[in-house]
Amino acid sequence: METKAPMKVIIVGGAIAGLTLAHSLKHANIDYQVIDAYPIASPVGASIAIFQNGCKVLAAPPAGTLLEQRFGYSICLLPRQRLIQLLYDHLEDKSKVHAGHGKKVIRVAHSTEGVEVFTEDGSSYSGDVVVGCDGIHSSVRSEMWRHAELNHPGIPLADRSAFASEFTCLFGIAGAVPGLPPGESNIVHGKPASFLTFIGLNGDVYFFLYMRMSERHLWPDSPRFSQEQGESLANAHMGAHITEDVTFGDIWTKRKTFTLLPMEEGVLQDWHWGRFAVVGDAAHKMTVNLGQGGNSAIESAAALANALNEANLCRRGDRVSQEEIEMALSNYQESRRPRLVTIARAAFEIARSQALEGLKPWLFFSRVFFDNTFLADLSTEQFLGTVLLNYIRKPIRLDNSLWLQGNNQSLTKPPSFHFFACAALVLTLSWILKR
Known part of the structure; x- marks a missing residue:
């Protein structure tokens, strides 16, 4: 019986997205190495995060209680550093993690046979795919763009100014x-x-x-x-x-x-090129007002793991080919980007509403639209269609099926932002006419 070479993924970035991807790949029997320029769980960048088991919106009761009733998961609040430490502590093989002094990525070599990642201390790590989970200032994204520009068609010009x-x-x-x-x-x-x-x-x-x-x-x-x-x-x-x-x-x-x-x-148009892929803030970044940044990174890591697992199981040769890798990464982007664009737009709108910009803030002051279930309904819309690993048992609780519903379904579908804008306009005009 022919023995196939194990698929190997080089993960750059050992924070929430990177360690989530590591756990996901382990369940798919895909080999990996994690590289990070800083010690794991160091207080770098954001020092606080809010998590709700992959649904990061934290709403006060009664909305929080309603969300637990609907999805079977309570809201969890903890420092970002603590979550990263928990993810790291539960990795079975910590020899696969290389973090700290000298582990900053300085170059990535790319060919049709694989990738090789080089760090400041002279080390190199070879694999089939390199994944940038290294944040808004991603070195992997920069290397992906560099290689893409040496070929055709390159990267979309809009991605250079996406953030x-x-x-x-x-x-x-x-x-x-x-x-x-x-x-x-x-x-x-x-x-x-x-x-x-x-x-x-x-x-x-x-x-x-x-x-x-x-x-x-x-x-x-x-x-x-x-x-x-x-x-x-x-x-x-x-x-x-x-x-x-x-x-x-x-x-x-x-x-x-x-x-x-x-x-x-901002959200990139292209999240992959060749054997490169980017996940989390390296691909999609949003304000923290909606609380979906970290959870979106978790979902993207799961979506990428699903795509790589399928490619690994269905490969035709001893190793996963360049064509199979590119198809898997394309599937990853197609499965995530539309949902991500919608969530990022919601974060954009909420940031400006909370800053009292434009007409939409009126919805927050109108008892006509804002009741005890409003926040729960709005959050439910974001949680429907959450990406789950499709090769392990699904974590369904309370015998509900909400986790399996699509993005356009909801228990109680709230009005769209466009509806709120129109309602706000009517309220504003009514107020002006009364003066």
């Missing part, structure tokens, strides 16, 4: 604050700043302060901010009310950690 930032976000963790009980969340719409807080079971406050920048920045010219700039921004909004009795200053004085970052937005 732009208009908002900043100051986010962090604070200790317990009187007046903010565990399990509560608060959204404050406003100009020039808007706020979001979640309170964990231990009382810790996960806070977000959003503000529009004075100008739009195209990647890679996104601004970098110092801790002093973060402190200055916070000090300017100490008196802002999060609730009637709690100000942002009450939270800020209990801060444990914080970071100020630009919030890039």
